[in-house]
Ligand SMILES: Nc1nc2c(ncn2[C@@H]2O[C@H](COP(=O)(O)OP(=O)(O)OP(=O)(O)O)[C@@H](O)[C@H]2O)c(=O)[nH]1
């Protein structure tokens with residue numbers, strides 16, 4: 001399948017159904033009470049990360065997503081049905097940006113992480129709801145709200161623990177195939193790999209994900225070969241394996257070191273931080289070398305001088321592959337996967353299409369920490385409360401604080417890394433985070 005790692009989609013939540021204005025009509029009941037039901041909620045458009053996808057290619061053919069509208073309320077106390085929610089699967093590692101402002105909205109890292117791309121509108125209330133002892137026959141009802149409409153830029157940065165880099169034909173894909181469950185295309189010509197491959201190395205405890213990307217050549221930063229854009233897929237790795245072909249220059253260490261430097265300097269052009277990432281030099285095709293011991297000692301000394309580890313293997317013959325596997329596994333144990341910069345901390349619960357209007361209150365809170373150090377709280381009820389409350393009235397400030405406490409927003413923000421003074425936004429309301437230590441002391 002074609003590899004696509006960047007595109008823009010549009011998502012519209014469904015419209016809420018209108019509330020109904022109606023009065024009960026029965027034979028011996030001339031003045032029946034109001035019985036207009038509420039409109040149903042519009043459906044949401046939700047992005048959900050899955051390990052079953054490795055590209056955004058599915059979005060190439062369809063970019064506009066509209067969730068279902070809520071049904072209108074009816075007489076006889078009938079509430080309208082909620083609209084259909086659309087759940088769009090995206091690969092793990094998809095970062096969601098607002099396409100207009102470029103603002104980071106979510107980073108869907110783990111399998112099952114979700115982001116509400118566009119929320120459906122609320123249904124209007126029917127006249128039955130407005131009846132009270134003073135107003136027995138309300139002759140009005142509400143219309144449904146429109147759903148959100150948003151343009152979102154999706155960018156994929158694959159999630160992997162280990163990244164394989166090197167010149168074309170060095171044997172990166174062969175190494176991936178030797179250590180993991182992947183079966184990438186391998187052939188004796190450069191640029192066999194045209195898009196990233198992921199492979200999983202299963203250990204008894206956990207699993208390590210490796211990413212193999214197309215080879216880099218001199219001038220890749222000027223877009224020669226396949227360019228540097230695939231490097232974004234190893235940006236989230238913690239260890240790089242720099243694969244070298246030991247048969248280059250008939251086993252001449254100068255040639256091999258030169259090839260190493262070429263790839264290194266291209267990576268540096270892309271991101272100096274990437275060039276500083278922990279890296280093991282892996283000399284491959286050991287089976288082709290005549291004076292292997294000599295070459296190995298020579299190269300080891302050179303890499304050690306650079307402060308790098310060096311290993312020799314033969315992906316084809318399987319020589320020393322277990323040692324490489326050990327190295328990779330022990331590294332990823334010692335350096336567990338960190339949270340990425342923009343991350344969801346608590347996920348929403350997904351409720352199937354047959355949802356109740358009360359569903360909103362059951363949604364869990366999502367906290368997104370953004371690269372600029374600010375935080376965003378996503379939760380329908382709190383967002384709408386933040387809009388409704390007039391914060392110039394102190395009573396409302398304390399009501400809102402109680403709501404935040406009820407949902408344990410403070411704890412979640414702290415878990416997400418918020419410190420005193422961090423900017424936080426809820427819906428369209430911005431404030432600075434100050435954990436309420438004072439209140440607690442008073443308790
Ligand atoms: N003799 C020998 N050949 C190898 C070894 N490892 C890989 N090869 C061969 O080298 C060629 C290139 O291998 P690939 O794994 O496709 O190389 P790559 O680095 O993924 O290349 P690109 O995808 O083009 O960047 C293939 O013909 C492999 O069979 C090895 O250990 N020994």
Ligand SMILES: [Mg+2]
Pocket residue numbers: 172173174185186192193212213214215
């Ligand atoms: Mg390859």
